[in-house]
Amino acid sequence: MAAGSVFIVGFINPFIFLLLIILVPVIWLIIRFHQKPSRQLKRLESITCSPIYALFSTSLNGLTTIRAFKAENSFIQLISNRIDVNTSACINVQAASQPFALLLAVVYSSTAALSLISAISITLSFQWGVRRLSEADILMTSGERIDEYSHLPPEEDEGGYKRLVKTSPEWPVHGTIEFRNYSLRHRTNLEYAIRNINLRIESGQKIGIIGRTGAGKSSLIKGIFRFIDRSNVDGQILIDNVDISRITLNDLRSHLTVIPQQSILFSGTLRYNLDPYNSYSDEQCWKVLEEVQLKPFVMHHPEGLLMSVAESGNNLSIGQCQLITIARAILKKSEILLIDEATAHVDQKTDDLIQTIIKEKFQDRTVMTIAHRLNTVAKCDRILVLDN
Structure with a gap:
């Protein structure tokens, strides 16, 4: 698609090919500069994502044990910490990719013809963003259900009784x-x-x-x-x-x-x-x-x-x-x-x-x-x- 666009623009204005002789090496240098750190950041994102899935699976298998020992808050804190670490990695990936996209946009926007192409691309991106926002709003119903489950009351504790009987370590002695x-x-x-x-x-x-x-x-x-x-x-x-x-x-x-x-x-x-x-x-x-x-x-x-x-x-x-x-x-x-x-x-x-x-x-x-x-x-x- 990009090659076709360049060919059409070059057919209309042949001087664009002279500009490409300068732009292509610059773009190649930008890609080489961006490629290595981006690969490392993406690897870090994947590494920090695995503990979230592992803890989630383990928590589901031991859900009754977690609730029985009233350890919900500990596990919520644990998975929140892991999500925070993964989110930081995701933000770094996005932060590293945005300047790269901006540099390419500056390079390619040197001509009016390519600016028109960028405008079309922006329109498509806007449509994509609106569609994703709508889908996110629909999918938030799952988040509401998770939030409702997380606020289920725990088992009754000592505060639910007027008076508690303190048993001896030997109780029950007879077992009736x-x-x-x-x-x-x-x-x-x-x-x-x-x-x-x-x-x-x-x-x-x-x-x-x-x-x-x-x-x-x-x-x-x-x-x-x-x-x-x-x-x-x-x-x-x-x-x-x-x-x-x-x-x-x-x-x-x-x-x-x-x-x-x-x-x-x-x-x-x-x-x-x-x-x-x-x-x-x-x-x-x-x-x-x-x-x-x-x-x-x-x-x-x-x-x-x-x-x-x-x-x-x-x-x-x-x-x-x-x-x-x-x-x-x-x-x-x-x-x-x-x-x-x-x-x-x-x-x-x-x-x-x-x-x-x-x-x-x-x-x-x-x-x-x-x-x-x-x-x-x-x-x-x-x-x-x-x-x-």
Whole structure:
């Protein structure tokens, strides 16, 4: 296109070719001067962009963990810092390119004919700018949704209670659980998932919970962990005769143990996944691995307890992930264990192994088990059937 324009102008005014003999070397020198720093700045922009995508992906995978530990502000600050660094690099790229464009414009604008071409180019650029502004205005709806999500209220904290009960480090001592006229719904505009539950579970009892899909089995566990907003809960749950709504979330959840349907494993070492707070010795970690029959597997690994575990345990089998979760529960020694269909995705052999481990290692603990197989809860002391 540029060559065609020069040819037409030269055809009309042949003296333009004499001017080009002077202009072409000047333009070539400008390009050579601009090329190296521009390449370095663009490389810097790409390097600073990668950490943003990496942190964004990691944050999405660990979103529940971030919210559970109220670390939203830390991650917002972290990604803001990375965006600031990348934005600085982008500004430098643009700043370096604009003088170059201006110099070329000055060189090419030496003739009236090329000025007309520049005028046409400016018109096209103006049209492009207006179109992009319109598209940006439309796409800002996504930004509004992100802003709305970023302002979601965090979980209720100590300020939401009239009076808090300070529990002892040994609480709960017995592990009794009592539901008093307990009802729960997930959101204000929804029907109650469970309604008017009255139940007392004695210390050391094994309770099997069964029911159709949507009957409210998992909602019981959510209620015990207080995952539901208080405005959507009626009645009480008492653990060792203490109303859990009067206990801080940290105190409550740190004294309970859950084995979920999908194992929660973090990117790091096996030892970190067994003992995130580094509260136990290596000997204790090896002991629980032996109790869940994972010791031979770990011993054959060159790094042993320091073997790498991928995010969500992607480098392990489903059964191994679940056994690591159980080993972590054994190590913690909580008086109350909640199991949410822990064997739903494992084969029958692994299911039998898990049931044997739970029976032997949690013999004197209070255990609530949600099951999809009747044989899983067949040996429980009591069966709770949820319906309607």
